[in-house]
Amino acid sequence: MSDVTFRIWRGEGEESHFEEYKTEVSEGMVVLDAIHDIQAQQAPDLAVRWNCKAGKCGSCSAEINGMPKLMCMTRLSSLDLEQPVSVEPMKTFPLIKDLVTDVKWNYDAKMTIKPFKPRAPEAEDGTWRMAQDDVERAQEFRKCIECFLCQNVCHVLRDHHDHDKYIGPAMFVKAAAFDMHPLDVEDRVLDLKDEQGIGYCNITKCCTKVCPEHITITDNAIIPLKESVVDEFYDPITKLFRIFKPKNPTNEI
Amino acid sequence: MSERYTTHEYDVLIIGAGGAGLRAAIEAASVGDSVGVVCKSLLGKAHTVMAEGGMAASMGNVDERDDWKVHFADTMRGGQYLNNCNMAEHHAKEAADRVHELEEWGALFDRTHDGKILQRNFGGHKYPRLAHVGDRTGLEMIRTLQDHGIHQGLDFHMEVTIFHFFCEGNRVVGALAYEREKGRFLLFKAKAIVIATGGYGRAFKITSNSWEYTGDGQTLAYDAGADLLDMEFVQFHPTGMVWPPSVRGILVTEGVRGEGGILTNSEGNRFMFEDVPPLYQSSTADNEEEGWRYVTGDKEASRPPELLTRDHVARKIVKEVKEGRGSEHGGAYLDIAWIKEHIKDSESHIKKKLPSMYHQFKELAGVDITKEKMEVGPTTHYAMGGIRVDADTQMSTVDGLFACGECAAGLHGANRLGGNSLSDLLVFGKRAGEYAAKFAEGLDSFSEIDSDEVNRLVEEALKPVDRTEGENPYLIQQELQETMQDLAGIWRSEVGLKEAIDRIRGYAERAKHAHAPGNREYNPGWHTALDLHNLLTVSEALCLSAEQRTESRGGHYREEFPAKSEEGSTYNTVVRKARDGSMEVERVPVVPQSDEMKVIIGANE
Numbered sequence: 031m032s033d034v035t036f037r038i039w040r041g042e043g044e045e046s047h048f049e050e051y052k053t054e055v056s057e058g059m060v061v062l063d064a065i066h067d068i069q070a071q072q073a074p075d076l077a078v079r080w081n082c083k084a085g086k087c088g089s090c091s092a093e094i095n096g097m098p099k100l101m102c103m104t105r106l107s108s109l110d111l112e113q114p115v116s117v118e119p120m121k122t123f124p125l126i127k128d129l130v131t132d133v134k135w136n137y138d139a140k141m142t143i144k145p146f147k148p149r150a151p152e153a154e155d156g157t158w159r160m161a162q163d164d165v166e167r168a169q170e171f172r173k174c175i176e177c178f179l180c181q182n183v184c185h186v187l188r189d190h191h192d193h194d195k196y197i198g199p200a201m202f203v204k205a206a207a208f209d210m211h212p213l214d215v216e217d218r219v220l221d222l223k224d225e226q227g228i229g230y231c232n233i234t235k236c237c238t239k240v241c242p243e244h245i246t247i248t249d250n251a252i253i254p255l256k257e258s259v260v261d262e263f264y265d266p267i268t269k270l271f272r273i274f275k276p277k278n279p280t281n282e283i
Numbered sequence: 284m285s286e287r288y289t290t291h292e293y294d295v296l297i298i299g300a301g302g303a304g305l306r307a308a309i310e311a312a313s314v315g316d317s318v319g320v321v322c323k324s325l326l327g328k329a330h331t332v333m334a335e336g337g338m339a340a341s342m343g344n345v346d347e348r349d350d351w352k353v354h355f356a357d358t359m360r361g362g363q364y365l366n367n368c369n370m371a372e373h374h375a376k377e378a379a380d381r382v383h384e385l386e387e388w389g390a391l392f393d394r395t396h397d398g399k400i401l402q403r404n405f406g407g408h409k410y411p412r413l414a415h416v417g418d419r420t421g422l423e424m425i426r427t428l429q430d431h432g433i434h435q436g437l438d439f440h441m442e443v444t445i446f447h448f449f450c451e452g453n454r455v456v457g458a459l460a461y462e463r464e465k466g467r468f469l470l471f472k473a474k475a476i477v478i479a480t481g482g483y484g485r486a487f488k489i490t491s492n493s494w495e496y497t498g499d500g501q502t503l504a505y506d507a508g509a510d511l512l513d514m515e516f517v518q519f520h521p522t523g524m525v526w527p528p529s530v531r532g533i534l535v536t537e538g539v540r541g542e543g544g545i546l547t548n549s550e551g552n553r554f555m556f557e558d559v560p561p562l563y564q565s566s567t568a569d570n571e572e573e574g575w576r577y578v579t580g581d582k583e584a585s586r587p588p589e590l591l592t593r594d595h596v597a598r599k600i601v602k603e604v605k606e607g608r609g610s611e612h613g614g615a616y617l618d619i620a621w622i623k624e625h626i627k628d629s630e631s632h633i634k635k636k637l638p639s640m641y642h643q644f645k646e647l648a649g650v651d652i653t654k655e656k657m658e659v660g661p662t663t664h665y666a667m668g669g670i671r672v673d674a675d676t677q678m679s680t681v682d683g684l685f686a687c688g689e690c691a692a693g694l695h696g697a698n699r700l701g702g703n704s705l706s707d708l709l710v711f712g713k714r715a716g717e718y719a720a721k722f723a724e725g726l727d728s729f730s731e732i733d734s735d736e737v738n739r740l741v742e743e744a745l746k747p748v749d750r751t752e753g754e755n756p757y758l759i760q761q762e763l764q765e766t767m768q769d770l771a772g773i774w775r776s777e778v779g780l781k782e783a784i785d786r787i788r789g790y791a792e793r794a795k796h797a798h799a800p801g802n803r804e805y806n807p808g809w810h811t812a813l814d815l816h817n818l819l820t821v822s823e824a825l826c827l828s829a830e831q832r833t834e835s836r837g838g839h840y841r842e843e844f845p846a847k848s849e850e851g852s853t854y855n856t857v858v859r860k861a862r863d864g865s866m867e868v869e870r871v872p873v874v875p876q877s878d879e880m881k882v883i884i885g886a887n888e
Binding site: 056058059060063069070071074075076077079080081082083085086087088105126128132134137141145148157158159160165168173174175176204211 | 324325326327328329330332333383386387388389391392393394397398399400401416417419421422423426430431433434441464493494495526527528529530533534639642643646647648755756757758761799800801802804805806807808809811
């Protein structure tokens with residue numbers, strides 16, 4: 031048991047700032063435990079999101095000593111407790127209060143992705159057959175807990191604020207989850223290229239580094255999606271075909 | 284007085300966006316109703332996300348001997364025959380269709396060699412029955428429903444909490460809510476309301492449940508005049524983490540045992556081989572070799588005793604600890620690493636079958652489960668009791684008010700089998716949505732709700748922030764959790780329960796003066812103060828129900844009455860609000876089984 035100092039971001043809008051709290055910590059504690067202790071004993075109105083406390087729901091995303099992490103999975107023993115531990119909200123999204131940000135934009139971005147569309151069932155009983163190997167490829171992306179830490183570090187969003195023309199790595203993971211689903215037959219390539227702005231990603235892999243689910247976002251999701259865009263729109267032979275292909279009015283965008 | 288709230292109108296209002304709420308919403312919207320979904324957290328964060336093991340459905344993909352009848356009989360036996368048998372029948376018959384439907388909407392389950400949905404063993408299920416995705420089945424389920432649901436024209440209200448129902452006679456007509464962000468109030472007028480708010484594990488100190496699980500739906504229904512059923516039956520999951528202290532209670536999936544994990548005590552004994560309950564003796568292995576054969580798919584073998592029902596396993600662990608044979612930090616050892624004796628590349632096998640368990644222990648406890656034993660002990664996990672509903676329609680005893688999922692009661696009786704919760708959410712979520720939509724169809728217009736009354740309720744709700752002094756709501760909550768843990772948990776007695784009831788009434792007095800400093804904007808202190816009424820209501824209902832059940836059965840264990848009684852098998856416990864506002868308890872006969880059901884149960888004993 032020892033006292034540790036936490037510098038926690040408090041307040042709303044322009045007025046927000048760091049405040050220091052000292053609290054007693056014990057073996058095995060994670061940052062979220064310390065935040066809860068401070069909330070119960072010293073700052074009852076300290077706003078923080080959390081649900082599962084086991085790294086499964088992706089609610090408690092924050093920047094701990096400047097690093098984007100889940101508070102529930104960051105053990106205090108992994109931090110230098112001689113120095114104050116700083117806990118700040120994600121910077122890419124508008125601050126609501128204290129550690130809570132407005133992440134609704136992510137939900138809107140997801141709406142732009144065409145939903146899953148399965149091929150017709152092939153088995154006699156009206157269901158599908160799939161091989162485990164094929165399933166596993168898409169399962170990687172389905173591990174996403176929507177913590178939005180990857181969105182938070184993506185420079186296209188964080189520094190350039192291109193929220194209106196780019197959906198961010200978490201949503202590319204979603205698109206990949208649908209696209210690489212063995213049953214899916216939807217075409218999402220044009221959307222990825224145009225309104226979802228996959229071209230803005232320049233593969234710095236910051237998203238992959240912060241993913242608490244260890245999804246290889248850039249290599250396994252974004253690059254294959256980029257390749258499908260290139261194949262369809264920038265491959266010279268395909269391009270030639272497109273020029274002579276009759277326009278299909280029912281092909282919705 | 285001017286209005287201090289905004290008004291929204293929906294044919295069907297759904298409260299809760301976990302598996303049950305989302306499934307209900309999709310169903311209600313499918314017939315063209317306007318549907319609003321209110322959730323206490325962000326969309327996709329509800330408790331369903333934490334479910335690990337899988338969803339039970341007798342598809343027979345792994346063992347073709349399985350069918351709905353066996354699933355029905357297993358569910359009834361697991362519930363110690365206090366289940367609503369009609370719900371158990373619907374559930375067993377419809378679960379497979381609901382799983383297939385989920386696949387149609389994009390869920391990607393693990394596969395068998397011939398490409399079908401793979402099914403795994405779980406406690407109390409005769410055959411491998413749980414459709415699953417590694418050990419993150421709940422995430423797959425909620426995300427599939429969410430990603431499908433957002434394109435069905437539903438209106439979502441995220442981080443909004445309902446705290447009052449309006450009734451006209453015995454019919455619900457609306458609900459009042461606050462939103463977290465700015466502390467604004469919302470009035471919902473609705474023709475039908477579906478409650479899908481989950482359980483009340485936060486009444487206990489050690490729990491796998493999140494902050495949301497404060498019995499909101501049960502309390503709202505109770506206050507509106509609905510019956511609560513079987514509130515004494517709470518499931519203490521046998522395997523929660525026990526060390527370090529800050530992670531105590533976090534769930535360790537039963538899937539660990541389904542994949543061959545064994546429980547041992549400090550002396551290295553597999554204590555589960557002792558005291559196998561009579562109901563299960565003939566179907567349980569009596570040696571280690573047979574147990575291993577069972578988990579690796581030998582159809583002739585009987586299940587290892589680690590896969591007995593959760594109530595039994597939890598009490599066995601407590602017994603070992605009480606008798607001085609517990610693990611270092613007061614639990615039992617759960618060992619999956621031992622399978623290296625049988626499997627060549629056991630390390631990667633474990634990581635593949637139990638990826639999030641590997642992750643969880645590695646990061647939170649510094650334990651590598653492919654090499655070391657885990658320490659586990661019981662954690663409050665699930666409420667079998669809840670809102671009393673009609674087996675077919677899921678309507679409560681209040682007209683137009685429906686309930687589904689964990690907040691409803693009946694399907695699981697005295698103890699729920701693992702895997703029967705996710706299937707419950709889908710089967711009865713669909714039914715609740717369907718019948719709520721039908722109920723709404725029968726009404727031409729929305730009822731008027733008196734705005735003076737709404738303003739009065741708004742003012743009342745704001746009192747904790749308006750007060751300038753008063754008690755810290757977090758501390759009242761913590762005291763309640765300790766009381767319930769010590770006196771109303773896995774080991775109960777009359778003296779203890781009476782003491783708990785006294786204390787709960789004391790907390791209720793104190794809660795009236797709780798003070799939350801700060802303003803209305805995203806103020807968790809205020810939310811905690813408002814949740815107290817719910818936690819205290821369900822806690823009192825639980826204790827009163829537990830006090831009158833003078834026997835031990837399923838999740839309910841009474842020190843003075845360690846065995847089941849004849850009488851105990853004949854009734855369910857109902858709690859309702861009496862005219863004078865006090866809580867009254869009544870015994871109602873168990874729903875009778877049809878002759879056909881009796882035959883099915885007899886054939887599967």
